[in-house]
Amino acid sequence: MKQADSAATAWALVRQGNSAAMAIDERTVRKAAKLARLDLAEDRVAPMTRELVAIMAWIEQLNEVDVTDVEPMTSAVAATLPLREDVVTAGGDPALVLANAPRSADGFFIVPKVVE
Amino acid sequence: MPGMFGIRPGKWVMTVLDVRTARPDQRIAGETGDWEVIIGLEVHAQVTSKSKLFSGASAAYGGEPNAHVSLVDAAMPGMLPVLNKYCVEQAVRAGLGLNAQINLWSRFDRKNYFYPDLPQGYQISQYKHPIVGEGEVEVEVDGDPEPLVVRIERLHLEQDAGKSIHDLSPKETFIDLNRAGVALMEIVSRPDIRSGKEAAAYFAKLRSILRALGVCDGNMEEGSMRADVNVSVRRPGEKFGTRCEIKNVNSLKFIVQAVEYEARRQIEILENGGVIDQETRLFNAATGETRTMRSKEDAHDYRYFPDPDLLPLEIDPAWVEAIKANLPELPDAKKKRFISDYGLSAYDARVLSAESEAAAFFETVARGRDAKLAANWVSQELFGVLNKAGLELSASPVSADQLGGLLDLMADGTINGKIAKEVFAKMVDTGESAGVIVEREGLRQVTDLGAIEAAIDSLIAANPDKAAEVKEKPKAFGWWVGQVMKAMDGKANPAAVNALLKARLGLE
Numbered sequence: 360m361k362q363a364d365s366a367a368t369a370w371a372l373v374r375q376g377n378s379a380a381m382a383i384d385e386r387t388v389r390k391a392a393k394l395a396r397l398d399l400a401e402d403r404v405a406p407m408t409r410e411l412v413a414i415m416a417w418i419e420q421l422n423e424v425d426v427t428d429v430e431p432m433t434s435a436v437a438a439t440l441p442l443r444e445d446v447v448t449a450g451g452d453p454a455l456v457l458a459n460a461p462r463s464a465d466g467f468f469i470v471p472k473v474v475e
Numbered sequence: 476m477p478g479m480f481g482i483r484p485g486k487w488v489m490t491v492l493d494v495r496t497a498r499p500d501q502r503i504a505g506e507t508g509d510w511e512v513i514i515g516l517e518v519h520a521q522v523t524s525k526s527k528l529f530s531g532a533s534a535a536y537g538g539e540p541n542a543h544v545s546l547v548d549a550a551m552p553g554m555l556p557v558l559n560k561y562c563v564e565q566a567v568r569a570g571l572g573l574n575a576q577i578n579l580w581s582r583f584d585r586k587n588y589f590y591p592d593l594p595q596g597y598q599i600s601q602y603k604h605p606i607v608g609e610g611e612v613e614v615e616v617d618g619d620p621e622p623l624v625v626r627i628e629r630l631h632l633e634q635d636a637g638k639s640i641h642d643l644s645p646k647e648t649f650i651d652l653n654r655a656g657v658a659l660m661e662i663v664s665r666p667d668i669r670s671g672k673e674a675a676a677y678f679a680k681l682r683s684i685l686r687a688l689g690v691c692d693g694n695m696e697e698g699s700m701r702a703d704v705n706v707s708v709r710r711p712g713e714k715f716g717t718r719c720e721i722k723n724v725n726s727l728k729f730i731v732q733a734v735e736y737e738a739r740r741q742i743e744i745l746e747n748g749g750v751i752d753q754e755t756r757l758f759n760a761a762t763g764e765t766r767t768m769r770s771k772e773d774a775h776d777y778r779y780f781p782d783p784d785l786l787p788l789e790i791d792p793a794w795v796e797a798i799k800a801n802l803p804e805l806p807d808a809k810k811k812r813f814i815s816d817y818g819l820s821a822y823d824a825r826v827l828s829a830e831s832e833a834a835a836f837f838e839t840v841a842r843g844r845d846a847k848l849a850a851n852w853v854s855q856e857l858f859g860v861l862n863k864a865g866l867e868l869s870a871s872p873v874s875a876d877q878l879g880g881l882l883d884l885m886a887d888g889t890i891n892g893k894i895a896k897e898v899f900a901k902m903v904d905t906g907e908s909a910g911v912i913v914e915r916e917g918l919r920q921v922t923d924l925g926a927i928e929a930a931i932d933s934l935i936a937a938n939p940d941k942a943a944e945v946k947e948k949p950k951a952f953g954w955w956v957g958q959v960m961k962a963m964d965g966k967a968n969p970a971a972v973n974a975l976l977k978a979r980l981g982l983e
Binding site for chain 2 (some may be wrong): 390394396433434436438439440441442443444445446448449450451452453455456457461462464465466467468469470471472473474
């Protein structure tokens with residue numbers, strides 16, 4: 360599907376009052392950015408909202424497929440979850456763990472003060 | 476037991492059934508009438524594994540800063556979590572011990588939030604599909620006639636976070652990731668609890684079950700077990716109020732204090748026309764108060780989603796059956812057995828069955844002996860000494876066999892009950908066996924009737940008035956018994972003293 364088409368579909372859905380597409384407004388975008396610690400410039404909020412609405416609307420089309428009696432797909436690979444035995448095989452090298460830390464001392468990571 | 480297995484994830488329904496109204500004596504009197512406190516607990520119990528939930532780093536307590544950290548725990552790019560099979564087994568064991576449904580299909584989700592001691596930026600947890608579903612725990616509360624049944628909503632596996640140390644520098648926080656990724660079981664109860672005392676009893680019962688199963692060491696000082704306490708208040712029998720969550724309460728005493736303080740705080744707000752904000756609060760052990768931890772602005776929004784690094788966890792029912800077949804005897808079953816096999820009171824049976832170690836100690840002492848007497852000596856005398864000295868049972872100066880030896884000396888008449896207490900005190904001090912102490916100190920019971928009679932006769936000769944008086948005042952008899960025992964250094968056979976005194980004083 361061409362992008363213009365999907366955007367058109369999105370707006371069509373919005374006009375019809377489609378719930379998921381409607382759910383994304385500028386407030387939602389600002390909140391999502393804040394929760395994800397993204398510094399979203401003010402002039403990007405409106406375009407980002409339009410893009411997300413379009414993406415959501417595009418995904419909404421999946422609701423047209425009848426999935427009654429179809430088990431949810433949980434992975435693209437036909438494999439079972441591998442498990443490990445309870446054996447200590449790693450650790451013991453604080454210097455390695457701290458190698459990329461901007462600041463460290465006495466084996467600790469050091470970060471700006473966080474107080475609850 | 477509810478349906479034993481959940482084969483596929485069912486519909487996840489968040490219904491909270493209100494099954495209990497507080498007893499009148501549990502209500503809290505406010506300015507404008509009575510209130511009822513509603514409590515639910517989320518207990519975090521660390522799995523007793525050697526390595527972490529998703530990495531091969533050591534899960535041992537303590538250690539040099541960041542020495543128990545793998546590149547998975549430090550969230551280095553490209554690292555993948557691999558689930559620890561032992562931890563899965565322990566969660567299944569815990570679920571079976573809580574009479575809960577074991578979900579053969581469960582899934583790990585990411586719980587997203589930012590904090591410096593959480594390097595991944597998310598905690599791997601189980602949200603909609605926990606490994607263990609609904610169960611229930613029977614809780615005996617001291618002084619209550621009926622046990623309380625607390626429903627378990629779920630038990631799931633998740634990662635612990637690292638440790639933030641705020642007091643090493645005024646402008647910085649120091650981070651130690653040794654705990655990051657350690658396996659925790661979160662056990663969530665329904666809001667079935669109606670007082671701080673009940674909440675503490677529930678926590679103690681969970682601890683007892685988890686320790687009996689060996690899935691968690693229950694060490695509250697090291698944080699192996701801690702509770703988030705959800706508290707709300709309402710008018711008796713009405714709809715639930717807004718709840719506050721008090722984080723990381725780590726002792727039974729603090730659970731009681733936190734509930735009492737928080738209930739009072741909420742009642743005061745409501746009676747003054749205010750509303751309760753749903754929020755997370757911290758308990759201050761020094762003051763017994765709770766305070767706001769996170770402001771409403773940062774209200775929880777964890778944006779859970781399935782962890783794409785992990786496939787669903789599917790477990791074989793045959794494995795669950797094998798685990799079930801090898802479960803140890805749990806406290807409730809042990810308690811019932813102590814009542815039926817040893818004839819103990821319900822109270823003694825509960826005290827002695829709560830901890831596997833104490834139960835085994837009692838059974839060693841009771842084997843082939845008077846079980847009720849053994850129960851008294853273990854739970855009263857020995858526990859009394861240990862509590863006073865702040866010792867664990869494993870550090871007891873008197874072994875089960877030694878205590879049994881003391882009981883044998885009483886049973887065969889070598890010493891009487893009074894001397895036994897004296898001998899026991901010396902056993903505690905020296906670690907010697909009862910027999911050695913009795914022989915060395917000449918504490919054998921005097922069963923020589925002639926010697927007892929002689930002591931009685933000289934007492935009567937010295938106290939003719941009292942001898943005449945005792946016929947009118949039978950209560951004065953106790954004085955005579957005491958005097959004879961005293962004259963014989965407490966070593967006389969009490970039954971012989973009684974019989975001979977009665978005869979000599981003409982009381983028969």
